[in-house]
Amino acid sequence: MIPVTKPFLPPQEEYNKHLQGIWKRNWLTNMGPLASELEMKLKEHLHVNHILFVTNGTVALQMAIKALDLKGEIITTPFSFVATTSSIVWEGCKPVFVDIDKDSLNIDASKIEKAITAKTSAILATHVYGNPCDVEVIEKIAKKHRIKVIYDGAHAFGVQVNGKSIFDYGDISICSLHATKLYHSVEGGLIITKDAPLLRKLAYMRNFGFNGPEAFAELGINGKNSEFHAAMGLVNLDYIQEIHKNRKKITERYDEKLRGYKAIKQLWHGNSEQNYAYYPIVVESEELLHKCIESLKLNEIFVRRYFYPSLSSILPYLESVEMPITEDIAKRVMCLPLFHDLTMEEIDLICRLLLRIQNN
Numbered sequence: 001m002i003p004v005t006k007p008f009l010p011p012q013e014e015y016n017k018h019l020q021g022i023w024k025r026n027w028l029t030n031m032g033p034l035a036s037e038l039e040m041k042l043k044e045h046l047h048v049n050h051i052l053f054v055t056n057g058t059v060a061l062q063m064a065i066k067a068l069d070l071k072g073e074i075i076t077t078p079f080s081f082v083a084t085t086s087s088i089v090w091e092g093c094k095p096v097f098v099d100i101d102k103d104s105l106n107i108d109a110s111k112i113e114k115a116i117t118a119k120t121s122a123i124l125a126t127h128v129y130g131n132p133c134d135v136e137v138i139e140k141i142a143k144k145h146r147i148k149v150i151y152d153g154a155h156a157f158g159v160q161v162n163g164k165s166i167f168d169y170g171d172i173s174i175c176s177l178h179a180t181k182l183y184h185s186v187e188g189g190l191i192i193t194k195d196a197p198l199l200r201k202l203a204y205m206r207n208f209g210f211n212g213p214e215a216f217a218e219l220g221i222n223g224k225n226s227e228f229h230a231a232m233g234l235v236n237l238d239y240i241q242e243i244h245k246n247r248k249k250i251t252e253r254y255d256e257k258l259r260g261y262k263a264i265k266q267l268w269h270g271n272s273e274q275n276y277a278y279y280p281i282v283v284e285s286e287e288l289l290h291k292c293i294e295s296l297k298l299n300e301i302f303v304r305r306y307f308y309p310s311l312s313s314i315l316p317y318l319e320s321v322e323m324p325i326t327e328d329i330a331k332r333v334m335c336l337p338l339f340h341d342l343t344m345e346e347i348d349l350i351c352r353l354l355l356r357i358q359n360n
């Protein structure tokens, strides 16, 4: 069986070493030494000034919206994981969808201004599959209209754009460290901002708003993460170069074997390098996509229609709106298996099957 993804697991002894320390200290959660160490190491690794390690990427999004005190309408993309949209609704705001660009698969920045109204308070855009949004254009629009920018960088761990971390853009960026992501701490999320007072506010929010044992600075939530999760994050960080190298090799093998294959690949930002988080392809028709999925399934190979369907037409708590480009892409896109120990033989088999279906 070849799944679409498989979490990376480091050698167990290395994780166990951290467990010994946890047992000795008897400090299990609440910003313990491992969580602090992880934040410090991630700051260094990602070249960012401020980082908070939190429960998960979804809570990170919710905290970001809350901390920026967003109200009214938030402009967002319908081509993302459901948490991007649901966080907006959860925080009592209204998502306003703007269609995507058919090449980058990110929100089409040239269509954002038309969607701005007097009620717009922010733009929440996803770096889809890790591909940087049109960050400079979005920044200009946000400045002009005095609105905030949040980036859902759940897929964008380690991505640099214009020579700096992708997480440096926007008022706040978030990342997910969920087990299925490129780099993970089993469950976990990151909040990144350049704004020190804003980070302080978020740090209070993460811990129920506590400011000392008997005082409160903010409205808060339980956004903390545990020492056990931090330990996994720390051990996995030692392997990040190896993970990256391997995923690059896998991606290049797919590229090579699918050279003659009629599918569209995402157009990556010109000033950025891939992090190899996903291998998405957009095939010619939905019918062909179904054939591919069925045929691969017969061979116990599982792909994922990531993201299908468009968030603009599937959520029971939102009215459907037409987003022609997103709907078209969502019907034809799939992510091929991509994980640390996927073998070259397995890739070759997947590609052979895909080519056979197309040529039939």
Ligand SMILES: *Cc1c(COP(=O)(O)O)cnc(C)c1O
Pocket: 056, 057, 058, 059, 080, 081, 083, 084, 126, 152, 154, 155, 176, 177, 178, 188, 189
């Ligand atoms: C995974 C993901 C999230 C949610 O992250 P969790 O850590 O699972 O809560 C949010 N947005 C996108 C685009 C994602 O892929």
